[in-house]
Amino acid sequence: MATGTTPAPSTLLSERDLPPLFRWSDQWALRHQSESFKAVRTHLLVLLLATAAAMLIEQASGHLMAVLAAVLYGVTILLGLHTSRRRSRTHWQAHRAAAELVKTLAWQYMVHGGPFHSKVADPDAVFAERLEERLRELRKCGWEDSRDGVQELGKGQITPQMRAVRAKSYAARRDIYLRDRLLEQAVWYKNRAARAHRAAARWSALTAGLTLFALAAALLRTAGLLGGADLAGLLSAAAAAGVAWQEVRRHGPLTHAHSLIEQDLETARVAMSTTVTEAGWADAVGEAERLMSPAHTEWLVRFGG
Structure with a gap:
């Protein structure tokens, strides 16, 4: 948790009270996310090592560096093919x-x-219909269903809690x-925005420093003070890898998006605790849930920055 942020509220409900399918999909999303980031990080690192080996070809005797550079470039190609076949990012987003x-x-x-307002005749049936309809769409995008029996479908995901x-009662x-x-999610988005902001600052400083070093190396080489090594090229490649990461x-975009969502959720929470009546409660909840949807976050990341 970010230092100086509001601590998360104590809750009466936990993830164990939510449908089992949520916990399973959440766990697999985290696994695929980790795999996706690890693959990109490894790809960039090997490519950078290949660039370093290629730079040292002129400095090393024999063909050792040339062979090493060729092998490393070949590995980067294989890593790219492996990553495209695994489709970790697609599975991560689907889960x-x-x-x-x-x-x-x-x-x-x-x-x-x-859609589950107080006047709905059979909320369990509506839940099952909405859930299975959307899951059928996600299954086409790479989501894998973990459920074995019929009892786990639809209504079977509604827990006693x-x-x-x-x-x-409405008040409860x-x-x-x-x-x-709402409060728990507002705190979560606030903490995530703070963490993303710190990470953006660190990486921006690193890439700026590498770029400045690359400029200095280029000037030194032009003045004949650096020998024949293309250190500027290696530093530029490292800066480019940092930008790619x-x-x-x-x-940066997630800092902006999460900050906006946190503000909108806090506004919604205040309104729903003061001015929203029971008649308008269902619509207010629907709008609050829309603010927390992945689609809304992605929209802000793309167009809100």
């Missing part, structure tokens, strides 16, 4: 979308939000949602 889908449907079901919360459901969902992690 993350599934996890967030299950979570948002569970919360809307519990607090009578969105979810039904217990749904049975509570409102308080649970404002504390355990920042593009993969998207620290």
Whole structure:
């Protein structure tokens, strides 16, 4: 947790009270995310080592560096092919979308939000229909279903705790949602924005430093003070790798997106605790859940920066 940020609130609900499918999809999303970042990091590192070996060809005797550079460049090609076949990023995004889908449907079901308003005749059937319909779409995008039996489909994902919360009074459901969902998520986005901001600052400083060193090396080589080594080229390649890594992690855009979402959630929380009536509660919950959706975050990352 970021230093100086508001601590996460204590909750009455935990992830164990959400559908089992959420926990499974969340775990696999984290695994695929780690695999995706590790593959890119390894690819960039090997490419940088190949560049260093190529730079040292003129300095080393024999063909050792030439062979090493050729091998390393060949490895980068193989890594690229392996990464494209694994499709870790695609599977990561599909499982993350599934996890967030299950979570948002569970919360809307519990607090009578969105399509699960108090007047709906059969909320369990609506939950099952919405869940399976969206999962069919995600299955085409790389999501893998972990469920074995029919009892785990649709209504089988509704936990006893979810039904217990749904049975509570409007005031109780409102308080649970404002504390355990909106406040918890606002703190999460605030902490994530702070962490992304620090990472962006570190990597920007590193790439700027490497660029300055590359400039100095180029000037020294021009003045004949650096010998024949193309140190400027190696430093430039290292700076380019740093920029590429920042593009993969998207620290800057995520800082902006998470900060905006945190502000919007806090605004929604205040409004829902003061001015939103029971008649408008379902729509307000639906809008709050939209703010927390991966699609909304991705939109802000692309167009909000």
